[in-house]
Amino acid sequence: MPVVFVDPASTSQMCCGCDHVDKRDRVDQGLLICRACGVVAHADRNASHNIATRGATVWNAGRESRAPCHPVSVWPEEPTQQPVGRYLQARPFRARSS
Numbered sequence: 001m002p003v004v005f006v007d008p009a010s011t012s013q014m015c016c017g018c019d020h021v022d023k024r025d026r027v028d029q030g031l032l033i034c035r036a037c038g039v040v041a042h043a044d045r046n047a048s049h050n051i052a053t054r055g056a057t058v059w060n061a062g063r064e065s066r067a068p069c070h071p072v073s074v075w076p077e078e079p080t081q082q083p084v085g086r087y088l089q090a091r092p093f094r095a096r097s098s
Helices: 043-063
Strands: 026-028 031-033 040-042 081-084 087-090
Touching: 031 043, 040 043
Parallel strands: none
Antiparallel strands: 026 031, 031 040, 081 087
16 A cells, blocks of 8 residues: 655645635534535544545656656756756856965
């Protein structure tokens, strides 16, 4: 079984129906009533649904490749070149004055 790490912050205060976040939605320790859409849910079940949704998002994002087709050199080949984004840009050579 694969494991995906997600940030659990605010999952117990976020509505699983409309993603509205308000700490006042937690009426008590075990009940969440959303002030935006009216969802009534057990607080732990609501939080677990939100964590599962975040996990699915992270899992799917990891499956999409964002790597460039060709590897890009990140180290300058000459001392007068500096990496700028994905490309190398030449800079003027300045001798150190002693």
